[in-house]
Each structure stands twice: as C-alpha cells, then as structure tokens.
Amino acid sequence: MSYQALYRVWRPQRFDEIVGQSIITRTLKNALITKQISHAYLFTGPRGTGKTSAAKIFAKAVNCHYLKDGEPCNQCETCKAINEGSLNDVIEIDAASNNGVEEIRDIRDKAKYAPTQADYKVYIIDEVHMLSTGAFNALLKTLEEPPTNVIFILATTEPHKIPATIISRTQKFDFKRIKPKDILERMAYILKQKDVSYDDRALKLIAKAAEGGMRDALSILDQAMSYGDNQITYENALLVTGSVTNELLTTYMEQVHQKDTKSALMTVQKILDGGKDASRFIEDLTSYCQDILLYQQDPQMVEQMELGIIDDQFKKLSGEISDQDIYQMINELNEISNSLRFTAHPDVYLEVLTVKITHLDENSSPKAVNSATAPQTNAKVADQITRLTDQVAQLQQEIDSLKQLPVTNSDEPGESVQSAPKSVAAKPVNEHVEIAKIYPILGSATRKQLNQFKEVWPDLMNTLTVTQRAVMHVSKPVAASANGVIVSFDYSFLYQKAQGDRELRDALENNLDRIVGKAPQIVFVPENQWPDIRRDYLASHKAKLATGKQEAADPDPKAEPSDDENEKPVVKKAEELFGKEILDIKND
Structure with missing residues (x-):
C-alpha cells in the first residue's frame, strides 16, 4: 500500500493510547467493566483531540468478547473487522454531508433492526452540529426511546450549536486541548519507533504550534520529515511551521x-x-x-x-x-x-x-507616575487616586446630563409623563455585551450589595488559579444586586478572553458561593462601554419611574406634579446605584 500519513498509522487503537484525556478514558473503561453502558454519548472538543478515535475504540470494546480492564483485545474477528471498517454493525456517518431529514430518518428506521454480527449496533455521527433542525428533531425521538442494543456516539467541535434537548439525552464528555508536554512525549515515542533522528527544540516548536491538537502535531511532523529527508531539525521545523525563532x-x-x-x-x-x-x-x-x-x-x-x-x-x-x-x-x-x-x-x-x-x-505606565526616589507603594496609591478622581468626574458629568433630559407633563389625568426621546433609549452598545442580563441586575442594584462584593473581591481573586488571576487582574465590580454582579474590564482583549472562558465564570460563581453564601450571576462588560450602558439604562429608567409615579399620584386633573415628585425616583435610583457621596442634586 502507498504511504500513509502519521496520524493514520499511529491512530490510537486502545483507550490507553489516547493522549491527554485520561479522565474520559478512565470513565469509559469503568462503564464497560461495570456494564453501565449508556445508549447515547456526546464527545465535544477542539479538532484532533481524540473524539472520533475514542468513539471507534468504544465501539470495539462494547462488542469485544475478550475485554480486559475495559480495553478491546484488537485480536478477535470483531475488533479486526471494526479496525478495517468492514463491520456492518458499526456505522460511521459524516453529518456535514448527510445532514438532511431523510438521512436521519433512514438511520432511525434501520436502527430498529437487531445487529447482524456484533452484540451492539453503534452509530458514530461526526460533526453532528451540521445537522439541520429537522434532522435533529428526527433524531430526538430515537435518542429518547432507543431500540435495544443500539448505541449512538455523537462527536462535534461546536457543542453550542446542538439543541439542549439532544444534549440532555446523552452522556457528555468534553475533550480538552492536549498539553504540549504530552504531545512532545507522543511524537518522541513515534520517532523512536520509526528510528528517525530529531532535535528536541524542533519537537518542542511543533508541539507548541499544534495548539493542543495531536492530529495537527503529527501532520506538521510529517511535513518536517519530508522536508528534512527523515531528519527533524530545528531549522526545518521553523520553515514548516512559519514560526519565528x-x-x-x-x-x-x-x-x-x-x-x-x-x-x-x-x-x-x-x-x-x-x-x-x-x-x-x-x-x-x-x-x-x-x-x-x-x-x-x-x-x-x-x-x-x-x-x-x-x-x-x-x-x-x-x-x-x-x-x-x-x-x-x-x-x-x-x-x-x-x-x-x-x-x-x-x-x-x-x-x-x-x-x-x-x-x-x-x-x-505606573513608572511614569512614580519618581526616581518615591516608594513603589506611593506610586500605586497615586495611580488609584487619579483613576478614582476621573471616575467621580465622569459620573458627575453623566448625572448633570441626565437632569437636562426633557420631561413633558400631560394635562389629562389618564396620561402619564412622556418617555425620554428615542435618541437616548436603551440600546445595546455592542452586540457582544449581554445587555439582556445587565438591565435586570441594574433594576434591583444597590450600593450596599456593591460594597459587599467589593469587600470580598480580593479574597475571591486569591481563590483563582494564576492564569485566571492574570485575566481578572484589571477587573472590578461596578454594580450589584442580590442576584447578580456586573464586572468591568480595563482592557477589551481581557474582556473577550474572560467572556469566552466558561471555566473562569464557573470558578467565580462557585467561589463566591463559598465566600458570601450565594452564587449570583456574573456579567462581564468592557470599561470603555460601561458608562454608555449605565447612561442609557438611567435614561430609559427615568421615564419608567416618572410614569409609575404619575399613575400613583392624586387623579385630580388640575393637580400638577411638582418637580420634586418627578425627579425623586431617578435621584433615588442613582443613589442606589452610585451612592449619595458623589451626587450633586440641583433643582431645574
């Protein structure tokens, strides 16, 4: 046979050969040993981390009659047939090219029939997120009430595109990016088996360039071997990866x-x-x-x-x-x-x-604030004072602009005060900012709750890992209610990193639960957009409160609400959000 790529030749055939996913492989082996086999599994994770390989190994193991410690023997006829792809009872489907309703209905109809050779009929659906809505609906009933001796293994790199109704009917396993150290060890093992000389620095460079994918690492290694005539040098690795020394x-x-x-x-x-x-x-x-x-x-x-x-x-x-x-x-x-x-x-x-x-x-830079002889602590204090002064001035300016918004009173008793102009209506400043989660928190936010979270914030930071602390280093709570807290980031790139880090958000909420006895919802915002979000909320909230106050007032049509009555709800809300010490209330 012609030459095969390294990632095909060295594809794992046992759970122990899957690199960097020990927790998942241990769980699957225990399930096989104890006969606690589910009817549906969902494997998610980045490309090249072992999802499809694990699915094929599981299909072998569940049908192997000579199972040892949860591992398939790879010697019996069933194992060999699955390795060769010739066993009719193990069906691998690419959802990217078979994503229609008819294809899934065909699977559903054929799944009713008993397996012909093996003990279990196993369907491996790769890139399952590519299925259409109709196809997911067709698959849903089968997953809910599966036929006997049928197992579905779904694999995807984009789990957020899969309906929650599908996920809830499967056992979900999250494959993590493989550590560069583990990739390095695997590549070194393969090259020793092939008797190929290599430079340690070259393998380290390839392991880092693979970005957590074993398949990508072996593909780059294959290129480096071809370029260097079966020799892996540092210079060749630089050329193949395009990296800079x-x-x-x-x-x-x-x-x-x-x-x-x-x-x-x-x-x-x-x-x-x-x-x-x-x-x-x-x-x-x-x-x-x-x-x-x-x-x-x-x-x-x-x-x-x-x-x-x-x-x-x-x-x-x-x-x-x-x-x-x-x-x-x-x-x-x-x-x-x-x-x-x-x-x-x-x-x-x-x-x-x-x-x-x-x-x-x-x-x-903090160094510009600090003089050559001043202690470093004085520089930090001066930097904090400057930042706080700017924030107070900005808040004062926003409050002054709020009081200049036009409010029109109606002579009719059934009508309420007109709302603020559309130009200041609440609007999402950025499509990535979760306005729908921010406004409910602001609706019940208090200064007392914010002070509580500010007091425990240093303790919360100490509970995080070093990497998580590096991301949260320039963050701070800016508004809080009993059920949620809004955290702003000084730098947009760190906000984006935190926004996509589900583990970081879980760590914050879980550790807050231990510290304050409750787990409020945490919402992130960039600091440069927070003033606009806050100003838009107060503008729309002013009209809402003014309306509520007018309806609750004396229904006498001749009675006109005083300025104090119209402004009091907005002032009260501003005091709750930002505190009395920074407010300067003036009557128009």
Whole structure:
C-alpha cells in the first residue's frame, strides 16, 4: 500500500493510547467493566483531540468478547473487522454531508433492526452540529426511546450549536486541548519507533504550534520529515511551521522596550525577508507577551508551558518591562491581527505596528507616575487616586446630563409623563455585551450589595488559579444586586478572553458561593462601554419611574406634579446605584 500519513498509522487503537484525556478514558473503561453502558454519548472538543478515535475504540470494546480492564483485545474477528471498517454493525456517518431529514430518518428506521454480527449496533455521527433542525428533531425521538442494543456516539467541535434537548439525552464528555508536554512525549515515542533522528527544540516548536491538537502535531511532523529527508531539525521545523525563532522574538521585544524604532524595523524586515508569515509572527509575538505576563506571576508555570525553552534574555526582559506596557502591546497586536486578514500588504501593517509600540504612551505606565526616589507603594496609591478622581468626574458629568433630559407633563389625568426621546433609549452598545442580563441586575442594584462584593473581591481573586488571576487582574465590580454582579474590564482583549472562558465564570460563581453564601450571576462588560450602558439604562429608567409615579399620584386633573415628585425616583435610583457621596442634586 502507498504511504500513509502519521496520524493514520499511529491512530490510537486502545483507550490507553489516547493522549491527554485520561479522565474520559478512565470513565469509559469503568462503564464497560461495570456494564453501565449508556445508549447515547456526546464527545465535544477542539479538532484532533481524540473524539472520533475514542468513539471507534468504544465501539470495539462494547462488542469485544475478550475485554480486559475495559480495553478491546484488537485480536478477535470483531475488533479486526471494526479496525478495517468492514463491520456492518458499526456505522460511521459524516453529518456535514448527510445532514438532511431523510438521512436521519433512514438511520432511525434501520436502527430498529437487531445487529447482524456484533452484540451492539453503534452509530458514530461526526460533526453532528451540521445537522439541520429537522434532522435533529428526527433524531430526538430515537435518542429518547432507543431500540435495544443500539448505541449512538455523537462527536462535534461546536457543542453550542446542538439543541439542549439532544444534549440532555446523552452522556457528555468534553475533550480538552492536549498539553504540549504530552504531545512532545507522543511524537518522541513515534520517532523512536520509526528510528528517525530529531532535535528536541524542533519537537518542542511543533508541539507548541499544534495548539493542543495531536492530529495537527503529527501532520506538521510529517511535513518536517519530508522536508528534512527523515531528519527533524530545528531549522526545518521553523520553515514548516512559519514560526519565528525565540531569539529573534526576544531581540525584537528588547528593541521595542528600549524605544529603538530603527533597529526594530530592521528586525521586522529580516523576518519578512526570511519568508515568515506576518500573521504567524503576530501570533508568536502575542504568545510571547502572554508568557512575560504570566512569568511575572508564576515563573515555574511558564517554564512548564514552554517546555523549558525560557532563556536568560527572556527572564531579564520580563523583569524590566511593566505589565501596563504588555497590556498596551497586546491591544495593538490584536488590532493588527484583525487588519492582516484583509490586506495584501502585511509588511506595511507590521512596520506601522512597530512604530506604534515603540512610542507607547509612557504616561499610562505606573513608572511614569512614580519618581526616581518615591516608594513603589506611593506610586500605586497615586495611580488609584487619579483613576478614582476621573471616575467621580465622569459620573458627575453623566448625572448633570441626565437632569437636562426633557420631561413633558400631560394635562389629562389618564396620561402619564412622556418617555425620554428615542435618541437616548436603551440600546445595546455592542452586540457582544449581554445587555439582556445587565438591565435586570441594574433594576434591583444597590450600593450596599456593591460594597459587599467589593469587600470580598480580593479574597475571591486569591481563590483563582494564576492564569485566571492574570485575566481578572484589571477587573472590578461596578454594580450589584442580590442576584447578580456586573464586572468591568480595563482592557477589551481581557474582556473577550474572560467572556469566552466558561471555566473562569464557573470558578467565580462557585467561589463566591463559598465566600458570601450565594452564587449570583456574573456579567462581564468592557470599561470603555460601561458608562454608555449605565447612561442609557438611567435614561430609559427615568421615564419608567416618572410614569409609575404619575399613575400613583392624586387623579385630580388640575393637580400638577411638582418637580420634586418627578425627579425623586431617578435621584433615588442613582443613589442606589452610585451612592449619595458623589451626587450633586440641583433643582431645574
């Protein structure tokens, strides 16, 4: 037979051979040993993490008569037939090309028949999120009342697209990204079996470039082997992955930190002349900045993540550069990364980026606040005072603008005060911000609840992991009620990272439950959008409260509500949200 790719030849045939998913494989083996086999499973996770391989191994194990410690023997006729793909009772379906109602109805009808050779008929539906709504509905009844001796295994990379009614009828297993260390060990094992020489640095580079996918790692390894004539060298790995050397990244960062624009531009030109991909360079640079940020918090963790390739230059640089500079750099890198997708001239964007990050605003760094002789603690206090002063001034300005909103009283007793103009109606500032969750919290928010969460916030941060603390480092609660708390982020990229991190949100809610005895809903917002959200809410809330006050008043048509009665609900709500100490109430 012709040459087969590494990921096909070295595809796991036993649960023990699946890399980096020990919890899932242990659970599945125990289920097989104790005969506690479910009728439907859902395997979710990133590409190349072992979902389909685990499904095939489970199909073998459940039909193998010589099971040992939950592992298939791979020697009996049933196991061999499944490995060869010739057993009719194990049906693998690609939902991307078979996503219609008719295909699923055909599966449903055939599932009623007993297996012909094996003990169980197993349907493996890959990329199940591609099924249409009608197809999901056709599958639902079968999952709810499955035929005897039929098992469904659904696999997907996008579980959020699967209806909750389907998920609730399956046992769900979340496959995690594989650690670079585990990928490195597996690649080293394969190369030793093939008697191929390799450079340790090359394997570390490939393991990192794979981004948690074993299949991607083996595909890159295959390319490197072909390019290097069955030899894996560091230079070949750099060429195949398009990565930039760690030394060159360090040099570039040092030049940026020293504001040496000319040298940094020459380094960029050297990178481009070497044929490196601009997008890959931005990714490597972002990852490098992340490593510096985490190294300042926990050096040992970063050394494990980066597989021991942290050098003395990196350690020196991480001690010199401030976290505020890193935040600004990552913001600029994020903007350039989005722009590179739509340009045919990446060199222009990289040069502009270099000029911008070598001229970062020094006043935004804590070092600019601190003098050469002042203690570091005084610098932090001064920075906090400046930030709080700006916030108070901003809130005062918003309250003044609220009081200037027009309020028209009606002469008819059945009519209420007109609502605020449409131009100030509540609107979602950003489609990613969860306005529908924010407004209910603001509706019952109090200053007392906010103060409670502010008091326990440092204790809550101490319960998080180092990585989670790095994300939440620049966050703070800005409004709270008995059932929810709104948390703002100083930097948009950290807000986006937190917004997509379900584990972080669960950790916050669970640890809050331990600290304060309740688990309120936590909603994230970017700090630069929070004033607009708050202002729009108060504008719409003012009209609502004014209406409620007018209806509850004396129905005498000649009686006109006083200014104090119209303004009191809004003032009261503003006091609840922001406290009396920053309000300056003036009668129009």
